[in-house]
Amino acid sequence: xxxxxxxxxxxxxxxxxxxxIDNLNKPxxxxxxxxxxxxxxxxxxxxxxxxxxxxCHILFGADHGIEREHVSVSPREVTWQQMINFTRGGGGxxxxxxxxxxxxxxxxxxxxxxxxxxxxxLNHKIGNGTRNFLYEAAMTEEEMNRCIEVGAGLVKQCRAxxxxxxxxxxxxxxxxxxxxxxxxxxxHLELHTCVGAGAGLNNNGIWxxxxxxxxxxxxxxxxxxxxxxxxxxxxxxxxxxxxVATIGAMLQAAELHMVxxxxxxxxxxxxxxxxxxxxxxxxxxxxxxSGDEMGHAKLLxxxxxxPILKLGLRLGEGTGALCAFPIIDSAxxxxxxxxxxxxGQITKYF
Numbered sequence: 001x002x003x004x005x006x007x008x009x010x011x012x013x014x015x016x017x018x019x020x021i022d023n024l025n026k027p028x029x030x031x032x033x034x035x036x037x038x039x040x041x042x043x044x045x046x047x048x049x050x051x052x053x054x055x056c057h058i059l060f061g062a063d064h065g066i067e068r069e070h071v072s073v074s075p076r077e078v079t080w081q082q083m084i085n086f087t088r089g090g091g092g093x094x095x096x097x098x099x100x101x102x103x104x105x106x107x108x109x110x111x112x113x114x115x116x117x118x119x120x121x122l123n124h125k126i127g128n129g130t131r132n133f134l135y136e137a138a139m140t141e142e143e144m145n146r147c148i149e150v151g152a153g154l155v156k157q158c159r160a161x162x163x164x165x166x167x168x169x170x171x172x173x174x175x176x177x178x179x180x181x182x183x184x185x186x187x188h189l190e191l192h193t194c195v196g197a198g199a200g201l202n203n204n205g206i207w208x209x210x211x212x213x214x215x216x217x218x219x220x221x222x223x224x225x226x227x228x229x230x231x232x233x234x235x236x237x238x239x240x241x242x243x244v245a246t247i248g249a250m251l252q253a254a255e256l257h258m259v260x261x262x263x264x265x266x267x268x269x270x271x272x273x274x275x276x277x278x279x280x281x282x283x284x285x286x287x288x289x290s291g292d293e294m295g296h297a298k299l300l301x302x303x304x305x306x307p308i309l310k311l312g313l314r315l316g317e318g319t320g321a322l323c324a325f326p327i328i329d330s331a332x333x334x335x336x337x338x339x340x341x342x343x344g345q346i347t348k349y350f
Contacts, residue, residue, distance in 0.1 A: 001145055001232055002152070004251045006278045009043040017042045023340045023348075033308065037286065037331035044259055044284055045164065050332050052259070054162040055325065057102040057318055058154055058249060059086065059093060059169040060242035061121075062110035063129030065138060066216070067174035071209040073200045074173045076129075080113030082171050087118045092315050093169055096322035103163075105154065109147065110241035111171075124150045126241045134216045137237045138178070144236045144244055151248030159256050165328075166253050167261035167288075168246045168270070169318025174198070176293060178238040179269035181213055183295060185234050186276050187302045191217065196265075196294030231276045239273075246270040251277070254284040261286050261321035261328070264313060265293040268300060275303060288324035289313055 021035050022028050029035065041050040061083045067076050085091050086106050089098075097104040106121045112128040115121050126146055130138035139147070158166060176198040183194040195210045220237050235244060247270050253260050254274075262271050262285050274281050282303055289309035290297050300307055308324045339346075 001148055001277075004255045004278060006251065006254045006280045008280045008283045009257070010046060011043065013043060013046055013048070014039070016048060020048050020335065020340075023342075024334065024338045025340060025346050026338070031334060034327070034331040034334055037328055038335050040286065041259055041328070041332055042335065044257055046257075049336055051336070052165045052329055052332050054158070055100070055102045055165045055167075056105060056158040056161075056163045057093070057097050057167050057169060057322065058105045058107060058158070059171060059318060060107045060109045060151070060245045061171040062108075062126075062241035063112040064172055064174040064178065064240050065130045065132030066134060066177050066212070067129075068132055069134055069212045071177045071212055072174040072198050073205065074198075076112060076173050079171055079173050080111050080115065083108065083111055083113075083115060083121060084118060086171075087120050091317060092319045093317035093322070096319055100322055100325045102167075102322060102325075103158075105158075107150070107154065107245070109150065109245050122154075124245075130240055133178070133238050134212060134219065138239055139236055139241065139244070141236060143241070144232070144239070147241050147244035148248030148251075151245035151250075152252035155249045155252040155256065155258070159258065163258065165259040165261065166249075167263060167318050167321035168249055168267055169263060169321075170242045170246065170266050170316055172240050172242050175240050175243060175266050177209065177213055178240055178243060179266045180295065181217060181238045182234065182269045182273050183299050183302070185217070186231070186272055187299070189298065193298060194295040198293070231273070235273055243270050247274045247277075250274045250285075251281060254278070254281040258284065259286060259328070260284050261288050261324065262305075263288060263318045263321040264291040264316055265296045265299065266316060267318065267321070268296065268303075268305075272299065272303060286324075286328060289320035291320065
């Protein structure tokens, strides 16, 4: 796997940022979480006057071999049907991108369908879905590296266009399964606490899903013959093409000092995997919501994340990140558009 250069933002500016925030014409801490977000964005961008420019949303799509084990209530064809729906502007992700001015980029990383008739879908197909990780690794090392490179390359393109705030979404039936496994293995948690209903499994379906995933983990350990394995091996064995591309994208965004808005359960699992590889990537992440998928709150807690919203979302696609964007925009506008006590000619009363 390629190497990234990711470091925590220089904290030397923190005092000046705090001074500016405290001297805006308001009671100290009266804008609460907005002040914390302003501090984070200011540190990421290393400026007292942060900005959000040319926001981009990249949606990666792919299918999963583990779907063949009936771990999802949704059939595989929903992946390609939704990918086509997005080209027509009919998805939740399309609506929110339009509402908040995000450039929408749709990428085929491994959908089990020929999408070549839809030129707005970028073709980076690695294969027609990953292999079934109940029996073998989902992807080869070479495929994993290609996914990382695709994700990183697309972020570089966005940055070259002036983007400094970015979020990611996914479309891939059954991708809560690899997310749950990553959460369990990277977080050292009991698997059953990490597995939820996904698109709508009933209790019997959830327990079947737990059984399939536990058998998959057991086979992985048996194949590795050791529990002292590299994070890359876990990523490669269980990950989806769209998920590994997201890891590469997140790491590249952090290297370029971009603000990363993290969506729900699957994107949080990708950020967890990215943070196992490069812990400092978390400094660039704003966790936008805590969703309804079982285990998401525990997953966020593994990264000490404090999500902005709790709206019961579990659509995926990056919709939660897009919904939270106006709040982050407000935090940035606070830094640039509010008077301080001196310019507002207001007595400072603390």
